[in-house]
Amino acid sequence: MSLNIVLIAGSSQLKSQSAKVANYLGQRLLTLRLCKQIAVLDLGSDPLPLWPSEDSSDAWEKYSANLIQADALVVVAPEWNGMACPAIKNFFVYATHKELGHKPALLVGVSAGVGGAYPLSELRASSYKNCRICYLPEQLIVRKVEQLFNPGPGANPKEDSIRARADWTLEILAEYATAMKNIRSRIEIDAVSFANGM
């Protein structure tokens, strides 16, 4: 498919597990020929200053340019203290409908243990209002992340099952991305009156 999909690794740690998961999913998108192009934007290796900041515009420019080109997003959010990591919340303070408006997005929760659901419910509740990102009803939770999505084949049948589910959710994302490609040109957000959602 001629899609461009951007994956956000939402951890502020360098070499995070979230980045590992984002890179794995990006490679699967290419291997399954679900899109033509991917970009992984890693908030750990390419941090955005905590907003507001005097030196924020250069850092955001690169993110913005990539996001504007995207037909769909994958948002990988690690669970920290039962919350979404602050780096991904900070990302959503920068992001506007210009970059993300009416684009489908797959949410992926990451946990070292058996958590991972809290960041997803948090982002579903509070990240979309102004940027108008459209989260799919489907989502992925990667528990015990250090044991999963490492190089090579799945380590056991449990991992095979989460790998199969990951492929399935990526296929769904690509279908949404194709179906929603044209709606953005048909919806004009009145930047003066309705720049912010209700």
Ligand SMILES: Cc1cc2nc3c(=O)[nH]c(=O)nc-3n(C[C@H](O)[C@H](O)[C@H](O)COP(=O)(O)O)c2cc1C
């Ligand atoms: C400050 C901090 C708090 C964390 N709190 C949780 C938590 O509440 N629940 C959980 O399942 N994992 C928690 N973890 C573990 C992360 O899920 C783990 O680091 C995992 O690798 C994903 O984070 P990463 O992408 O930054 O590597 C925490 C990690 C950090 C650094």
